[in-house]
Amino acid sequence: MKLSRQFPLNALHVFEAAARLKSFTRAGEEMGMTQTAVTYQIKLLEEHLGEPLFFRRPRQVTLTPAGERLAPKIAEGFSVIAEAIGGMKDQSESTLVIHTTATFATRWLAHHLGTFQLENPGIAVRLETSQDMVDFTRAEADVAIRSGKGEWPGLKSHFLMKSHFTPMLSPALAATIGGVTEPADILKLRIIDAGDPWWPMWFAAAGMPDIDLKARPISRYGAQAFEAAAAVAGQGVAILKPEFYTDELALGRLIQPFDLLASDGSDYWFVYPQARRNTRKIRAFREFMRKSMPTFRD
Amino acid sequence: MKLSRQFPLNALHVFEAAARLKSFTRAGEEMGMTQTAVTYQIKLLEEHLGEPLFFRRPRQVTLTPAGERLAPKIAEGFSVIAEAIGGMKDQSESTLVIHTTATFATRWLAHHLGTFQLENPGIAVRLETSQDMVDFTRAEADVAIRSGKGEWPGLKSHFLMKSHFTPMLSPALAATIGGVTEPADILKLRIIDAGDPWWPMWFAAAGMPDIDLKARPISRYGAQAFEAAAAVAGQGVAILKPEFYTDELALGRLIQPFDLLASDGSDYWFVYPQARRNTRKIRAFREFMRKSMPTFRD
DNA sequence: CGCATGGATCAATTCTACTGATCCATGCGA
DNA sequence: TCGCATGGATCAGTAGAATTGATCCATGCG
Structure with missing residues (x-):
């Protein structure tokens, strides 16, 4: 037995309540509808079944034997x-899957996620990095938490912070050349991942637009965290x-010259599908981000 | 757990098929719908659940864990x-409830119903008379089979036969007055149910509009069959x-002078609710009536 | 590389489901 | 016994849901 497409399921639902x-x-x-609408739906259903489901008596309806x-x-x-459906909702509310970069995961989420989990003991977190x-x-x-322009169709995005960058190195390395005091000093040292597109941008901002690191040996680390x-x-x-790297700076393991x-x-940006903005777990995580990231914007 | 009224049940039905x-x-x-419509319904359902049910991959869709x-x-x-619903249909197809008068039931249905039952062994018949x-x-x-004008709102009616009438009596009774040869002879005999409105109509048709049987003792039998x-x-x-009464006439137990x-x-008229005209049992009974009643009209 | 397949998108259209007003029959209380 | 309250039926009008057809897009396959 298979229900035909045309079968008035909503009418069946109304019938369940009426019965x-x-x-x-x-x-x-x-x-949440009028009596008129119920009358209509029940009649529709009866029409489909070719069989009355209620006896219409004045001031009351009673089920027919068929009904x-x-x-x-x-x-x-x-x-x-x-x-x-109820079960599925419970389940799906219980695991939050966060996609982000390895760097953001290790350098920021790792430090803050504990708070979120304490505040939301019912929500398990799974972190996916790529x-x-x-x-x-x-x-x-x-x-997801990603860098970009903040414009993705169908997704709601919240600004988290600027993605700016600057050279950093260990104090010991800086000491080998008597300290790093001007941008050109950097060129005296080995550049980690000289192929990183950020380098020419930074040198340009520092007034040295013509620096070409291409000649240097390039080793790709693939992620900022490894660099x-x-x-x-x-x-x-x-x-x-x-x-x-505020903590590395504080500990003196890195310096920002x-x-x-x-x-x-x-x-x-912090993003998620527009359509799911009101699910409990997403709402909870959004509030957590709002609190934890001072530059968060709606 | 209760489904809200707004819940898109049809979308759920589509989802079942798609999954x-x-x-x-x-x-x-x-x-029986287009791919476009399916896409729409699935999206609608996902919107309601706040959760995707399918991964959209090129050339195929696959269920998400939630789905x-x-x-x-x-x-x-x-x-x-x-x-x-299937079970109900089976059941309801299996009993035909016929409402009619005692007279039609005994004088006509009783003689023909056997044929119907032989031809439709799956259908039990229940006869209700009033x-x-x-x-x-x-x-x-x-x-139902009833006399009337054939116009009932919401009901389909098929003409069965004219409801005309004429005096009848036993040959023995006729012999007591030397035979009944003209209408006035009737008045020499006892009239069964002199209050029956059919009498004055018949006498009027016989050219004797002024006959008043009211003075005669009236005993109501209530049904033609008893008379x-x-x-x-x-x-x-x-x-x-x-x-x-063709059989009584053939047997000589009654004569029609x-x-x-x-x-x-x-x-x-043979009537049933318009809306149920296509149920199997009604269709079967209609065909039976069409065959069995020479004057049947659609 | 070009085609076939399966889904997404968009604008236009159809038609369902619903509402509000009104009517009707009846059960119940005064 | 009358009048009112209750619950359903009917009807016309309507918002918006569901659907379609055309088109686009990505990809797997020969």
């Missing part, structure tokens, strides 16, 4: 469906986002 | 509902519908 309450008016109230037989099974069917912008229509992701680790180890100068910050025009 | 077939296009075919969890339960729910026209909205009735039985027993003259038939303007 239970033995009243079109009260069924209408429960379903009597049908009602409990329909109620059961809807309850199965309602349970399934270099590319996640496609919400293809991957299992609830929210930073190499810099801490004194292996060279890295170009980093200082907000991510210049105040000058350059930017490639893209910023950090 | 099973893993294709919007094929789901559309199965449901994966949901699909089987939804399928089960719909199957419960479909079973219920004097009043059945109200299909209040009583458990599938079809006929009294007539067979020689208790008097009854005014009857000859079509109902005059060809003259009078009518009160109402005829016999």
Whole structure:
């Protein structure tokens, strides 16, 4: 047995209520519609079944034998469906999947996520890191934190912070050349990942637009976090986002020789599908981000 | 857990098909709609749940974990509902409730119903008799056979036969006055149910409009069939519908002294609710009536 | 490389579902 | 017994949901 496409399921739903309450008016109230609408839906259903489901008596309706037989099974069917949907909602509320870059994950989320989990014990967090912008229509992701222009169709994005950068190195390395006091000093040292596009941008901002690092040996680390680790180890100068390394600066493991910050025009954004903005877990995470990130914008 | 009124049940139904077939296009075919419509419905459902159910991959869709969890339960729910409806249809197809008068039941249906039952072994027949026209909205009735004008709102009616009548009596009673050869002879005999409104109509048709039987003792039999039985027993003259008594005439238990038939303007009709015209049992009974009643009209 | 496949998008259209007003029959209380 | 309250039916009018057809797009496959 298979229900045809045309089958008036909504009418069936109305019938379930009417049969239970033995009243079109009260069924209408429960379903948030008028008595007229209930009358219409029930008639529609009867038409489809070719069989009356209620006897119309003045001031009351009573189920026909057919309706009597049908009602409990329909109620059961809807309850199965309602349970399934309820269950799914519970489940899906319970795990938040965050997509972001390895760098943001290690340098910021790792420090703050503990707070979110304390405040939301019911929500498990899964962190997925990759270099590319996640496609919400293809991957299992609830929210993402990415750099970009903040304009993605179908997605709601909140500005988090500027994505600016500046050279950083270990104090020991700086000492080997008697300290780094002007941009040109950098060129005396090994550049970690000389192929990083941030370098020419920063030198241009520093008034040296013609610096070409291409000649230098290029080793790609692939992620800022790894470059930073190499810099801490004194292996060279890295170009980093200082907000991510406040602790290394405080500990004196890295120094930031210049105040000058350059930017490639893209910023950090917190994004999620517009349509899911009101799910509990996304709402909770948004509030957490709002609190934890001083430069958060709606 | 209760489904809200706004819940898109039809979308859920579409989802069931799409999840099973893993294709919007094929789901559309199965449901008799276009792929576009499926896309719309699925999106609607996802919007409602605040959660994607399919990953959109080029050339195919696959269920998200949430969709994966949901699909089987939804399928089960719909199957419960479909079973219920299927079961009800079977049941309801299996009993035909006929409302009619005692007379029509005994004098015509009793003789023909056997044929119907032989031809439709799956359909049980229940016969309900009463004097009043059945109200299909209040009583458990599938079809009715009644006299009237053939115009009832919401009901389909088929003409069955004229409701004309003529005096009938037993040959023995006729012999007591040397035979009944002209209308006035009737008055020499006892009139069964002299209050029957058919008498003055018949006398009027016979050119004797002023006959008043009111003075005679009136005993109401309430149903033609009982009057006929009294007539067979020689208790008097009854005014009857000859079509109902062809066998009594053939057996010589009753005679019809005059060809003259009078009518009160109402005829016999076969009626049922317009909306149920295509249910199997009603269709079957209609065909039976068409065959069995030479004057049947659509 | 070019085509076939399956889904997304968009604008236009159809038609369902619903409402508000009104009517009707009846049960109930005064 | 009358009048009113209650609950459903009917009807016309309407907002907006559902659907379609045309078109676009990405990709897997020969």
